Amino acid sequence: MGIRQPAMTGPATRRLQCVFIAVFSAFLVAPTLQERTGAFSYDAVVENRVKAVRPEGFLGIFDSGNGYAQKYEAYYNDTYGLRDFLIKLKNQLDLWLFRVSDEVLVGKDGWLFYRKLYQRDMRALEAEGSRLPVLTQRLLRLNQLLKKRGITLVVVACPAKTTLYPENVPTQYPAYPTDTAFQRYRASLRQHPELLSVDVQAILESLKPRMRVFHKTDFHWTDPAGAVVWKNLHALLASKAGLPTPQLSRVTVKKVPKSSGGEINSLAVFFPPLETSLQLKAPLAKPSGSTDQTKDPNRWTYTASHPTDPSLLPATLLIGDSFSDAFLRSGFAAAFSKLYKVSNHDFGQALLNIPDGTKFVIVEHIESFLLALLLDPTWPPELRAELEQLPPSPAFDEPKPQGLRHTKDSQQ
Numbered sequence: 001m002g003i004r005q006p007a008m009t010g011p012a013t014r015r016l017q018c019v020f021i022a023v024f025s026a027f028l029v030a031p032t033l034q035e036r037t038g039a040f041s042y043d044a045v046v047e048n049r050v051k052a053v054r055p056e057g058f059l060g061i062f063d064s065g066n067g068y069a070q071k072y073e074a075y076y077n078d079t080y081g082l083r084d085f086l087i088k089l090k091n092q093l094d095l096w097l098f099r100v101s102d103e104v105l106v107g108k109d110g111w112l113f114y115r116k117l118y119q120r121d122m123r124a125l126e127a128e129g130s131r132l133p134v135l136t137q138r139l140l141r142l143n144q145l146l147k148k149r150g151i152t153l154v155v156v157a158c159p160a161k162t163t164l165y166p167e168n169v170p171t172q173y174p175a176y177p178t179d180t181a182f183q184r185y186r187a188s189l190r191q192h193p194e195l196l197s198v199d200v201q202a203i204l205e206s207l208k209p210r211m212r213v214f215h216k217t218d219f220h221w222t223d224p225a226g227a228v229v230w231k232n233l234h235a236l237l238a239s240k241a242g243l244p245t246p247q248l249s250r251v252t253v254k255k256v257p258k259s260s261g262g263e264i265n266s267l268a269v270f271f272p273p274l275e276t277s278l279q280l281k282a283p284l285a286k287p288s289g290s291t292d293q294t295k296d297p298n299r300w301t302y303t304a305s306h307p308t309d310p311s312l313l314p315a316t317l318l319i320g321d322s323f324s325d326a327f328l329r330s331g332f333a334a335a336f337s338k339l340y341k342v343s344n345h346d347f348g349q350a351l352l353n354i355p356d357g358t359k360f361v362i363v364e365h366i367e368s369f370l371l372a373l374l375l376d377p378t379w380p381p382e383l384r385a386e387l388e389q390l391p392p393s394p395a396f397d398e399p400k401p402q403g404l405r406h407t408k409d410s411q412q
Contacts, residue, residue, distance in 0.1 A: 035081030044084045046265035051078040092269040099170075103266040110273045111168035111216050112263040117368060118162050118169065122180070125371040129181035135374050136188045138384075140393040142351070143195045145386065146361060151354065152240055153361050155189060155197040156233060157182070158221070158323050160367040161214040164204055181374075182367045192393070196240065198233050211253065216275040218261020223280045224253045226326025233327075234335060237313050237360060244311075246335075252281040280329060301340050312337040315357045319343075319350045320364035327364075344369060348380040 034040055055071035077083075091101060099106045105113040143153045159182065162169060166176035189197040204213045204225055213225035221229075234246050259277035315338040318324060324332075324341070333339050338357070342350045344365055354361060365373070372378045379387075 031081035031083075033081065034085075035079070040082070040085070042085055042088075045087050045268045054079075088268055088270050091267065092271065095267070095269055101267055103268070104263050105170050105173065107168040107170050109168065109216075110275055111165065112261075112267065112273075113162055113169060114219060114263060114266065117160065117219075118173070118176075121368045121371065122160075122162075125181050125368065125374075126177075128371060128374045129184065131374045132181060132184055132188065135185070135370075136192070137392055138379065138387055140192060140195055141387040141390045144390050144393075146354075149354075151358055151361055152196060153363070154233070154236070155195065156229070156320075156362060156364040157185065157189070157197070157200060157370070158229075158364065158366050159201040159204065161219065161221075163201065163367060164208065164214055182370055185370055196236060198229065198236060200229055203229055203232055212278055215259075215261045215277055217259070217264050217273065218277075219263060220261070220323060221326060222278045223326045223329055224251050224278050226323065227251045227280060227330035230327040230330045230332050233362075234313075234332075237316075241313055241359070243313065251330075253278050254281045255279075301338075307337045309337065314338075314359035315355065316340070316360040316362060317342065317350065317354055317358050318362045318364065319347055320362070321366055321369065323366055324364045347372070347378055348383060351383060352380060 052071070052074040054075050055068055057066075057068060061068045094100050094102075095106065101115070103115055105115050105118055107113060139153070139155065146153050162176055163180075163182065169176060186199065186201060189195065190199065204221070207213050207225060207228060211224065212222060214221050228251055231246070231251075238245055255276050256279050257276045258274045260272055260274050261277075264272040313336045316336050317340045319342050320327075321344050328341075340355055340358070344350075344363070347363075351361075376384070
């Protein structure tokens, strides 16, 4: 026979059991208590989506196929008590214990990278990379079409943070490839000097040894890096317009401690890793002549105070994304007699509705937007038909990139 252990029935044991039951019960009722009373206060999780709303028509639950139950479940999943607290608690423990996140890659020295951009979007881009010659022909034909109207096309292709800083991507993930569709795209632009372009990656790589060109905790480049790119773009536009070459003045930088970027929101934790960010000492606000065209902050028009000033660049349409906001904070808008800025999500419609008098069309885009440019739906059927009527440009030989990338072992 085995030895029977004495039962734990003393007063201390009973108190311990009561404490355990009380704590367990508190965990059970806390979400409902919070949902009904809002007793606890904490910052909500920032999400790039609209949360579900409480559905109406409760009696519809008895109707077949009404969908009320599914809608209410979606609403409850977005609003139950302590939801955001529990999400942040789980994410904080993942970060502290395992240095992982569902939405963000946690790299070396506080560097963060969007997981879906690195793992999903880039794979999709490589899968469509065989269409690169088609895109090159479209851009060259678009250049021909605009030139007939007295308009010059300029392409400003911005690399992703993972392209400039692959050495800071977590080592457990596959090494970032060197011969990507974006690198072949850059090479094709260089192969056709008749299509004006700014080699942004080359500019940023030359800056990288002297200053950080991307934020550690944000998807975007730093404003000082964007300002240097704008100065090079300004010189290119001025040369094409027959204006004096602007002086490439020194960009003045300030360090802002304890800053956080957009990737911190996706990390969704209580104590995020902060960075000392690089910003312009005197950033410029949106010019006083700006006029919002819609509620979309990326679509607006700026008219200079002196539209007849011969030193200003002629009317220009900028089709860009949030990276071009760094241009605006660097004095970009003040260099034009008239400037129209439209989100590149409206790429096709913007090209079909270029304002009268426009002399430059600047297409600025981030590396991942190359995937959209490769696909037909981005180009309206009527625009594709018009481009296909133009004679093809010289054959495109897919060149190999030369010295365009850092390796995983490269040092900052």
